[in-house]
Amino acid sequence: MSDVLLEVTGLQTGYGDLTVVRDVSLTVRAGEITVLLGRNGAGKTTTLRAITGLNKVTAGSVSYLGQALTDAAHKRVAKGISYVQEGKKVFRELTIEQNLLLGGFSRGLGKRALASSVEEIYQLFPILGTKRALHAASMSGGQQQMLAIGQALMAKPQLLILDEPSQGLAPVIVKEVMERVHELKSTGLGILLVEQAVQESVAIADEVSVIEMGRTTLAGAAAEVSMGDLQKAYFGG
Ligand SMILES: Nc1ncnc2c1ncn2[C@@H]1O[C@H](COP(=O)(O)OP(=O)(O)OP(=O)(O)O)[C@@H](O)[C@H]1O
Ligand SMILES: [Mg+2]
Secondary structure, three states, X not given: OOOEEEEEXXXXXXXXXXXXXXXXXXXXXXXXXXXXXXXXXXXXXHHHHHHOOOOOEEEEEEEEOOEEOOXXXXXXXXXOEEEEOOOOOOOXXXXXXXXXXHHHHHHOOOHHHHHHHHHHHHHHOXXXXXXOOOEHHHOOHHHHHHHHHHHHHOOOOXXXXXXXOOOOOOHHHHHHHHHHHHHHHHHOOEEEEEOOOHHHHHHHOOEEEEXXXXXXXXXXXXXXXXXXXXXXXXXXX
């Protein structure tokens, strides 16, 4: 079994005095994908916000590489946690390459190191290399999503967190985005993927976790979870 990157146990979090996540647990291992599912408003994004330091953990724990995560959000990026937020937009008037370079800013690298990081992203997503000098606005929705992921990868994460990368994409493009995400596993990256595209995301997942009304209702190995189990977990048994 690979190394545990992220361990969330009994997480409680919300907005100010409002608790919306009451009891969420999940694990992400290096080189694996954990998919986090649940209906609209179940608390998926809120969970991600607590993991990345945008919302306060009010009970339970979030640990990364065996240590409690308590740093400010920007320090978590420096620790290797990159987050592509729901509905993330790229800078449409900048070129693909400029968008990627922006993603590397947080690392404070020199020009050469940045350039070589950009080349690595082009290896992962060849379409971005082909179109590097074009405005991001010229790309399709699926390609823009890959660019957003590429931008996050420029920070050289160990843990990549993606909130609904398939949102608003046509089914055939959803499949392609999932394939690209699946390929990223081979780099040793651990991925926490929030999705509404249940079948497509479970197909690439190692672990599945379902939230219903702020509580984990199912968690386990993707290979052992049936569609029936998922349906029950979704609708609270
Ligand atoms: N900024 C906020 N202030 C107060 N309540 C919020 C805020 N953002 C979300 N909520 C509430 O928290 C609950 C969980 O929302 P969250 O965005 O985590 O759901 P989600 O599972 O990501 O849903 P979706 O699939 O629609 O993205 C919802 O009831 C929502 O109304
Ligand atoms: Mg959400």
